[in-house]
Amino acid sequence: xxxxxxxxxxxxxxxxxxxxxTWDWHRLHYDSAWLAERDLERPVxxxxxxxxxxxxxxxxxxxxxxxxxALSFRFKGFVYAGETVRCTGRVVSVEDGVTxxxxxxxxxxxxxxxxxxxxxxxxxxx
Amino acid sequence: MTDEVRALVGRSRTYTAPEPLGRASIRYFAxxxxxxxxxxxxxxxxxxxxxxxxxxxTGLPRDANGYAGHGWDFHLPGTREVRxxxxxxxxRPVRPDDVITAHWQVTDVTERTTGSGQSMVVVTSxxxxxxxxxDLLVENEETLxxxxxxx
Numbered sequence: 001x002x003x004x005x006x007x008x009x010x011x012x013x014x015x016x017x018x019x020x021x022t023w024d025w026h027r028l029h030y031d032s033a034w035l036a037e038r039d040l041e042r043p044v045x046x047x048x049x050x051x052x053x054x055x056x057x058x059x060x061x062x063x064x065x066x067x068x069x070a071l072s073f074r075f076k077g078f079v080y081a082g083e084t085v086r087c088t089g090r091v092v093s094v095e096d097g098v099t100x101x102x103x104x105x106x107x108x109x110x111x112x113x114x115x116x117x118x119x120x121x122x123x124x125x126x
Numbered sequence: 127m128t129d130e131v132r133a134l135v136g137r138s139r140t141y142t143a144p145e146p147l148g149r150a151s152i153r154y155f156a157x158x159x160x161x162x163x164x165x166x167x168x169x170x171x172x173x174x175x176x177x178x179x180x181x182x183x184t185g186l187p188r189d190a191n192g193y194a195g196h197g198w199d200f201h202l203p204g205t206r207e208v209r210x211x212x213x214x215x216x217x218r219p220v221r222p223d224d225v226i227t228a229h230w231q232v233t234d235v236t237e238r239t240t241g242s243g244q245s246m247v248v249v250t251s252x253x254x255x256x257x258x259x260x261d262l263l264v265e266n267e268e269t270l271x272x273x274x275x276x277x
Contacts, residue, residue, distance in 0.1 A: 021158035024179075048175070048212070051175045051179065052173060053160075070216065071216075
């Protein structure tokens with residue numbers, strides 16, 4: 001059974017770049033004083049980033065000319081600046097040229113936990 | 127659930143970008159997400175989730191938290207808002223010359239109880255993204271959850 005993965009460490013500069021690229025300047029993602037007032041120790045990674053990482057993982061595997069047709073994900077908890085996430089996908093069906101995958105995003109390392117689940121993708125391969 | 131909460135269903139907002147998406151926006155997003163797809167880095171085709179993640183179209187001012195994206199101006203006392211998730215359906219790749227219109231509509235409001243007995247209100251919205259020719263590009267179903275606090 002085909003399984004795919006993508007691992008990425010998300011540092012604060014990555015989060016600042018993502019905030020700029022998405023025009024999303026919410027203080028949750030960088031403002032230490034704002035975070036401290038809310039008992040949050042570290043900046044929180046924008047959850048939408050995990051959608052981008054899942055899409056990247058699936059398209060990298062599907063190859064040139066492939067088109068992502070669907071992607072869904074549910075958030076389970078915060079991921080913080082400096083943590084490493086591992087996205088995984090498992091092919092569950094292939095029908096009429098469309099491959100369906102079940103996916104997850106997990107934090108790896110000393111505070112390992114599920115960040116996104118369930119998640120699913122569909123990709124049309126040429 | 128109060129009438130005010132129920133009345134959210136059907137509320138809508140529409141935002142049209144003042145310019146085409148542009149190659150620079152596409153390349154910046156690809157670089158920020160570590161995407162090494164040559165078509166994305168060249169700005170020829172947008173990474174699929176870009177139009178759903180960016181606030182580029184809204185033209186809204188920053189709020190006190192620094193946020194300048196779409197929202198419903200909805201505050202439910204005694205709750206905190208958490209993002210539930212998204213379901214995207216991609217109808218065709220988005221290109222740099224597409225001028226995006228995002229149309230948001232609340233499609234459902236449901237009251238539920240968590241496993242630990244907390245009340246919560248789940249607000250579901252559908253955003254459709256089209257271009258200047260009326261082509262349907264992407265649909266985005268988003269779930270926001272208002273969880274009771276202080277119990």
